[in-house]
Structure formats: structure tokens, C-alpha cells
Amino acid sequence: MGITSFYFLCFFSIILLLYYIIPRKCQWGLLLLCSAAYYLVSGSGLLILYPIVSVTACYIGIRLLEAAPPELVRRRRAVLVGTVLVNIGILVVLKYVNFGIYTIDGIAALFGSRRPLIESVDFLVPLGVSFYTFSLLGYVIDVYYGIAAPQQNYLKLMLYGLYFPAVISGPILKYREHGEQFFEPHPFDYVRVTRGLQRMLWGFFKKLVIAERLGTMVDTVYGGYADYPGAFIWFATVCYAFQLYTDFSGCMDIVLGISESFGILLPENFRTPFLSRSVAEYWRRWHITLGVWMKEYVFYPVLRTRFFTDLNRRWKERFGRKRGKQYATFAAMFLLWLTVGIWHGGDWKFVIGSGLLHWFYIVMEELLAPPCARLMERWHINAGGRPVGVVRIVRTFFLVCIGDLFFRAASVGDAFAMLKGAVTVWNPHILWDGSLLGLGLDAGELVIAAGALLLLCGISLMQDRKGSVRELIAARALPIRWAVWYALIFAVILFGCYGPGYSAGEFIYQGF
Amino acid sequence: MSRDEVYERLNEVFRDVFDDESITVNDATTSDDIEDWDSLEHINLIAAVEQEFGIKFNMGQVVTMKNVGEMADIILAQTGA
Numbered sequence: 001m002g003i004t005s006f007y008f009l010c011f012f013s014i015i016l017l018l019y020y021i022i023p024r025k026c027q028w029g030l031l032l033l034c035s036a037a038y039y040l041v042s043g044s045g046l047l048i049l050y051p052i053v054s055v056t057a058c059y060i061g062i063r064l065l066e067a068a069p070p071e072l073v074r075r076r077r078a079v080l081v082g083t084v085l086v087n088i089g090i091l092v093v094l095k096y097v098n099f100g101i102y103t104i105d106g107i108a109a110l111f112g113s114r115r116p117l118i119e120s121v122d123f124l125v126p127l128g129v130s131f132y133t134f135s136l137l138g139y140v141i142d143v144y145y146g147i148a149a150p151q152q153n154y155l156k157l158m159l160y161g162l163y164f165p166a167v168i169s170g171p172i173l174k175y176r177e178h179g180e181q182f183f184e185p186h187p188f189d190y191v192r193v194t195r196g197l198q199r200m201l202w203g204f205f206k207k208l209v210i211a212e213r214l215g216t217m218v219d220t221v222y223g224g225y226a227d228y229p230g231a232f233i234w235f236a237t238v239c240y241a242f243q244l245y246t247d248f249s250g251c252m253d254i255v256l257g258i259s260e261s262f263g264i265l266l267p268e269n270f271r272t273p274f275l276s277r278s279v280a281e282y283w284r285r286w287h288i289t290l291g292v293w294m295k296e297y298v299f300y301p302v303l304r305t306r307f308f309t310d311l312n313r314r315w316k317e318r319f320g321r322k323r324g325k326q327y328a329t330f331a332a333m334f335l336l337w338l339t340v341g342i343w344h345g346g347d348w349k350f351v352i353g354s355g356l357l358h359w360f361y362i363v364m365e366e367l368l369a370p371p372c373a374r375l376m377e378r379w380h381i382n383a384g385g386r387p388v389g390v391v392r393i394v395r396t397f398f399l400v401c402i403g404d405l406f407f408r409a410a411s412v413g414d415a416f417a418m419l420k421g422a423v424t425v426w427n428p429h430i431l432w433d434g435s436l437l438g439l440g441l442d443a444g445e446l447v448i449a450a451g452a453l454l455l456l457c458g459i460s461l462m463q464d465r466k467g468s469v470r471e472l473i474a475a476r477a478l479p480i481r482w483a484v485w486y487a488l489i490f491a492v493i494l495f496g497c498y499g500p501g502y503s504a505g506e507f508i509y510q511g512f
Numbered sequence: 513m514s515r516d517e518v519y520e521r522l523n524e525v526f527r528d529v530f531d532d533e534s535i536t537v538n539d540a541t542t543s544d545d546i547e548d549w550d551s552l553e554h555i556n557l558i559a560a561v562e563q564e565f566g567i568k569f570n571m572g573q574v575v576t577m578k579n580v581g582e583m584a585d586i587i588l589a590q591t592g593a
Contacts, residue, residue: 145572280550295551296575303555304571312559322531329552 001042002506003168003254004207004498011038016193016261024185028159031182031262038164039127047126050090055161057086058136059154065143066150080144084137091133094125099346127510128167130343134293136161139175141297148176156183165255169248169509171269171289178266186263196261198470201488203253206246207507208496210456213449214243216440222408225418228439230425233418235436237405241397242453244404244508245274248287251507272460277392279361279399290343299336308332330363337362344407349415353406361399448495513591518565518584525564529557539581565591 001008015034019027039048061083068075098120105116139160142148151157159182166173173179221228221236228236249270259266269288276282283291302308308328316324334356341355376383402419409415430436437443462469473484519537526535530548543549549557558574561567561583567590569577577583 147572147576300555
């Protein structure tokens with residue numbers, strides 16, 4: 001049951017009604033029941049046993065940590081390592097066994113092996129396994145550090161792990177900041193509920209009006225890139241960047257909107273990422289909860305290991321204080337970006353497209369920043385001026401698009417073939433001679449997609465400069481407010497891709 | 513060690529890590545107040561403070577510290593001053 005389907009809207013409406021009718025102390029119980037029901041009917045069936053095992057392992061871990069005072073360092077560490085291994089073990093077996101098998105078979109093929117050394121294994125992967133595993137593990141680690149209170153109610157921990165909107169595509173939750181909200185009583189608040197519904201509406205617009213249309217053109221080009229060289233590939237890649245953004249952030253708008261209408265405020269995952277002036281900034285504005293998780297539970301602990309502390313010291317002696325520190329950080333960042341890439345999926349296209357390529361970008365940005373600054377000073381260019389800012393935004397977007405090309409291509413080989421096709425054929429005329437009409441959308445559909453994208457860009461600029469657009473609309477007179485929201489409702493109804501015979505694609509990040 | 517002495521030494525550490533002699537920190541100073549204090553430099557700063565005061569922050573403190581005032585509190589608690 002996709003969250004853009006009619007059935008889901010019925011399911012949500014019933015839950016929302018019940019949520020504010022039943023006694024408040026039972027609200028979290030209702031959410032738990034609905035989360036389990038959603039998991040069972042979303043095609044996951046018995047796969048619900050996986051999150052149950054993960055939650056149970058974390059619950060046992062938390063209770064053991066609670067029972068072990070801080071002086072028992074070894075015991076506490078053993079409990080933490082055991083809990084992490086169980087959860088990461090499940091994740092690795094379900095998502096990465098074939099990655100290892102394909103890599104071994106690939107290497108064997110390079111050395112002349114004609115048959116695979118190991119046959120791949122097919123596992124059914126439970127919904128949201130990467131998201132709930134990280135949310136739960138972060139909580140256990142926080143309890144170990146003593147910065148989060150241990151949850152003593154098994155069913156409450158189950159709700160935190162299985163919460164149905166967040167299990168679809170995140171956000172990755174942080175119990176110490178958001179966990180307790182699930183269990184607090186939430187009286188009906190008209191403003192909060194309507195704001196949540198408004199946000200859901202904007203998410204539907206992004207997914208059904210923009211992402212689905214762009215996806216049609218992207219699928220055409222990426223599915224037959226040999227027939228669509230040069231500017232077709234550039235065009236489709238830019239479309240994919242916007243498809244990925246509107247799909248993922250649209251899903252987040254729906255998830256955060258649903259939660260807001262329940263009185264639960266989840267963490268934001270996006271902050272107008274395409275307005276970033278560097279790749280490092282882009283990752284502070286794109287999939288924020290993953291970035292924060294990786295920083296707190298991978299990057300910082302790695303940098304504080306004895307190995308990296310020694311490396312830092314040795315490289316400072318060898319390369320000088322500033323350079324040595326920088327190189328040690330780059331080495332730790334390599335592990336971080338490798339983990340980010342692998343998190344996205346067991347395939348080298350993810351490892352490169354959303355991992356190591358971005359590590360390379362950030363390292364180059366750091367290394368090239370001083371000479372670029374000197375060059376701009378010599379040429380009397382105002383580094384803080386608007387023209388330079390626009391150039392940086394365009395440059396960052398271009399670099400991100402190259403990563404997205406790897407992310408979307410069927411394989412790393414295809415990605416390189418597409419890059420070759422993109423730079424060796426010069427055909428910019430296809431952008432205005434009507435060739436784009438052969439990519440699966442007619443002229444009317446293209447105009448709708450372009451208009452919706454313009455609206456998205458306008459809203460993004462407003463968000464970047466003035467904050468919440470919903471707040472701005474709410475401050476307007478009643479007729480204007482209603483006109484805006486009704487226009488959006490009709491835009492989704494009239495221009496959205498849905499209805500009998502059409503099934504909106506799954507959210508891209510739902511596969512993770 | 514008094515709080516003033518802690519701040520005197522913290523100022524030196526901050527100036528050294530961020531390569532800026534004009535930095536003066538106080539209880540309310542946060543990463544927003546110092547341009548280069550990002551997540552990468554944060555861990556280098558923590559290591560430098562640990563070395564200066566001969567203490568060890570745990571990871572929970574590293575990720576939840578909200579301002580320099582909290583850092584000074586932890587230093588004072590760990591050095592028993």
C-alpha cells in the first residue's frame with residue numbers, strides 16, 4: 001500500500017479520526033497497531049519478524065546496559081557490541097551478501113573464470129530495514145553513552161522502530177530528541193492538524209505532478225542511452241536530479257505531514273539542497289538525518305580511535321600541523337563516504353555515485369579552496385558576491401548530477417558508457433527542435449512539468465530566504481489562504497499522475 | 513583551577529586550532545560564532561582540548577555539547593577543580 005494511493009488516504013483518515021476520539025493515553029497504542037497493520041499489508045507479510053527481532057535485540061541490549069553501572073566498562077561494551085552485531089548482521093545478510101558475491105565473481109571473471117565462483121542468493125528484504133536499523137542502533141548507542149534514557153516498555157520501543165510513516169523512507173530518528181513525543185498525549189489542535197495536511201498536499205504535488213512525469217523521460221533515456229546520446233543524457237540527468245529530489249523530499253513532506261497531524265514533529269531531511277554552494281554544504285542540506293547519523297556514530301568515533309589519533313600525530317609531524325590534520329581527516333572521511341555509499345545499496349554504482357565520488361569532490365574542494373581564493377583576490381573578484389555565489393551553486397549542482405548519473409544508471413559500466421556518450425556527441429539542438437517530445441511526454445505534459453518545476457524553484461527560493469512558506473501563507477488573509485490551498489488541491493487532482501490503470505511508482509528511497 | 517583560568521587556556525586552544533588570534537570564547541560561544549568551526553574541525557578541537565587539559569570527553573559529551581560553557585563545565589568536573 002503506497003502512501004500516495006487512495007487506500008492509504010482512507011487508512012490515514014480513519015486513523016486520524018480514531019486518534020483524536022480514543023483516550024489520549026491510548027494514542028501510542030493505536031499508532032503501534034496501525035504500524036504493524038501497515039507493515040503486514042504493504043507486501044511485507046511475515047517479514048515483520050525482522051524488525052521484531054531487531055527491536056527485541058535492542059530492548060535486551062538497553063535493559064542490560066541499564067543494569068550495568070558505568071564502572072563495568074567491559075560488560076557495557078560487550079553488550080553494545082553484541083547488540084550492534086545482531087542488527088548490522090541482519091542488515092548485511094539481507095542487503096549486502098550479493099554485493100560481496102558479485103564482487104568476488106567479478107574479480108574471478110577478470111582472471112578468466114567463465115562461471116561464477118559463488119551463486120547469488122535471493123532474500124526478501126523487509127520494508128525500511130536500513131532506516132529502522134539505524135534509528136534503533138543510534139538509540140542503543142546513546143543509552144550506552146548515557147545521553148538517552150532507557151525505554152523500559154518493550155511495546156513503546158516497538159512503536160519507535162516500526163512507526164509506519166517513518167519506516168517507508170525515513171527520516172532516521174534520534175530517540176533522545178524525538179522519541180518521547182510518540183508516547184505523550186496529543187489533544188486535537190486544529191492548526192497543527194491542518195498544517196500537517198497542507199504539508200502532505202505539497203508532498204503529493206512533488207511526487208505525483210513532478211517526479212512521476214520526470215521519471216517517464218528519465219526511464220526512456222536511461223533505458224536506451226545508446227539511442228539518446230549527447231544532450232539527451234545531460235537533459236535526462238538533470239531531470240533525474242529533480243526527480244530524485246521531488247520523489248524523496250515529497251515522500252518526506254507526506255511523512256512529516258502525517259506525523260505533524262498526530263502532533264509528532266519529526267526531524268527535517270532537506271533544506272533546499274540545490275541552492276548549496278559546495279558539495280560539503282549540499283550534504284548538510286540533503287538527507288540531513290543520514291548525514292547527522294553518520295557524523296555522530298561513524299565519523300566521530302572513527303576519528304577518535306587510537307589508529308586515527310596516531311595517524312593524525314604522525315602526519316602532523318611529516319606534513320606540518322595544518323596539512324597533517326587535513327590528510328588524517330580525509331582518510332577518515334574516506335571510510336565515512338564508503339559507508340554512506342554502501343548504505344544506499346549493495347552495488348558499486350551506489351558506492352561511487354553517492355559515496356566515494358562525493359568524498360573526492362569534498363577533498364578537492366578543501367585542497368583547491370586556498371589557490372582559488374588567491375586567484376580571485378588577484379583578479380579582484382568578490383568571492384562573497386552574488387555572481388560567484390550563482391556560479392558555485394551551478395557548479396555544485398553539476399557535480400551532484402554526475403553522482404546521480406551513477407546512482408540511476410543500471411551499472412557502473414553503463415554509467416561510464418553514458419558519460420562517454422554525453423561528452424562525445426554535440427547535439428544541443430535536441431533541446432528546442434522537438435526531439436524531447438519523443439521521450440514519453442507530449443507537449444502539454446512537458447509544459448505541466450516545466451511549470452511545476454518553476455513553481456518548485458520559486459517555493460525553494462522563498463524557503464531559503466524567508467523560512468516556512470506555510471507560515472507565510474498562514475499569515476495572509478483568509479480568502480488568499482484558501483485560494484492557495486484549493487489551487488494546490490486542484491493542481492494535484494488535475495495534473496497528478498494517478499488513477500485507475502496508473503500506479504505511481506514506489507518512492508526511490510523506499511528500496512533502501 | 514578557576515573558571516577564568518580554564519577560559520584563558522581554552523582561548524589559546526581555540527586560537528591555535530582555528531588559526532585566528534582574535535578569538536575569545538565565553539560560556540555562550542557556539543559553532544555559529546566561529547566561521548571554521550564545522551563538524552570536521554569539531555573533533556580536532558575536542559582532541560586539542562583533551563590534550564591541553566589531560567582529560568577525555570566521552571562520545572556522548574562530544575555530540576551533545578551545545579556551547580563552550582558546557583565544555584568548561586566538563587573540564588572543571590574532570591579536573592576536580
